[in-house]
Amino acid sequence: MKRRGVFPLLYQFEFAEIARFLVLIIVSYLLSCNSKERDNIIYFTEEDLPHPTELVGEKYNIPEIVNPKGLMIKDELAVVFELKNVNDNKFHVIDLSSGTYLQSKGIDGLGPGEITVISQIEDAGEENKVWAYDPEIRKFSKYDLLDSNKLAEEEFRSPETSFFLTRLTWGKGQTLFGSAVDGLTKYLHLTKEGDTLHLMGDWKETVRHWELPNGYTPEDLDPNLISTMFQGPIKSNANGEMVVKVGTGVDHIDIIDLDGYKSKTIIGPSQEFQRFDIAYSRGYQMPDFGREKTTRYADVSLGENSFFALFRGKPFRELSSPENLNRIFEFDYEGNILNHYQLDFPVYGIAVDEENRAIYGVTVDREPNLVRFDY
Structure with a gap:
């Protein structure tokens, strides 16, 4: 048995x-x-960051720079553009090898070759040439950095599409890649003539990665409200194959590979969504962050194998405060954290010279100017 x-x-x-x-x-x-x-969403916190490397800035003394907003580096030249004004001299050209001020460019106005405000200047792969974007009249203007003409030598209007594009950057083959705000689509890749090459992303899906305040759900939010909250600088690398967009109101970074349209998202160092209320303007939802809103990522600069994100993390009214100064996080294009830099100047925008291992910024202190950090 x-x-x-x-x-x-x-x-x-x-x-x-x-x-x-x-x-x-x-x-x-x-x-x-x-x-x-x-796999395509990478989270990190302050504890995941490497110990910060303290960078000591060397500030230039260029009196022509009055109220700088941003800059770019091209062919050993720094191109520094000003905040909105009604004057000429919209941007300045500085020889970085000697520190010499060369000239200014940009005539204020709405006529041929003129420009009103610059939100971004980019390299489109032409020697000594850059393109400035005027978001108010949605116009691209090309300038030769070495000739004496202050007017643009070529210009074209941002293409008319069914999507309203707030920010644009150059893609490979002199195409355009932009962030849309008036529908569910996040990104649009198009030709200069306005032909659509590719649509990417969904704003509703983006917001699902966050725990929203006030008990809001993604279904409570209109696409224009979500896109407004996630707006921020968008830039491409030298060959136009990689694009990175950072969020000024949310700790959110999108890495986009235009070769195959693959993307990754980084969320951090804070994974909490800032508190906001839904307000309305002309019948449209708008986020009301109140007085306690902090600005998060202020700018980004793309290199060959990595990119540098300028992190602010404080209210805009404290932008020039010597307390809680800007930091820079360096990531590779897989989203891995490589370096953590602490700056000793408050800066508005950055550009990186990888060959000479220098980070350039424009300061927002009492005497704003160009500053260099060796890293």
Whole structure:
């Protein structure tokens, strides 16, 4: 009797092992599916950052720079553009090898070759040439950095599309890549003539990665409200194949590879959404962050294998405060954190010279100017 009883026990044991094995397979499969869904979203906190490297800035003394907003580096030249004004001399050209001020460019106005305000200046792959973007009249203007003409030598209007594009950057082949605000679509890749090459992303899906304040759900938010909250600088690298967009109101970074339209998202160092209320303007939802809103990422500069994100993390009214000064996080294009830099000047925008291992910025202190940080 005892010997015959062994077989049922073995059978029960084997069945239990098989069942457990099948459960493990199913769980592993589900986990692998979830990890694939999470593969394109990378979270980090302050604890994940390397110990900061203190950078000491060397400030220039260029009196022509009055109220700088941003800059770019091209061919050993710094191109520094001013905040909105009604004057000429919209941007300045500085020889970085000697520190010499060369000239200013940009005639204020709405006529041919004129410009009203500059939100970004970019390199489109032409020697000594840059393109400035005027978001108010949605116009691109090309300038030769070395000739004496203050007017643009070429210009074109931002293409008319069914999407309203707030920010644009140059993509490979002198195409345009922009962030949309009036629908569910996040990004649009198009030709200079306005032909659509590709649509990317969904604003509703973007906001699902966050726990929203006030009990809001993604279904409560209109696309224009979500896109407004996630706006920020968008820039491409030298060959126009990689694009990075950072959020000024949210700790959110999108890395976009235009070769195949692959993307990754970085969330951090804070993973809490700033408190906001839904307000309305002309019938449209708008986020009201109140007086306690802090600005998060202020600018980004792309290199060959990595990019540098300028992090502010304080209210705009404290922008020039010597307390809680800007930091820079360096990431590779897989989203891995490489370096953490602490600056000793409050800066508005940055540009990185990888060859000479220098980070340039424009300060927002009492005497704003160009500053260099060797890293």
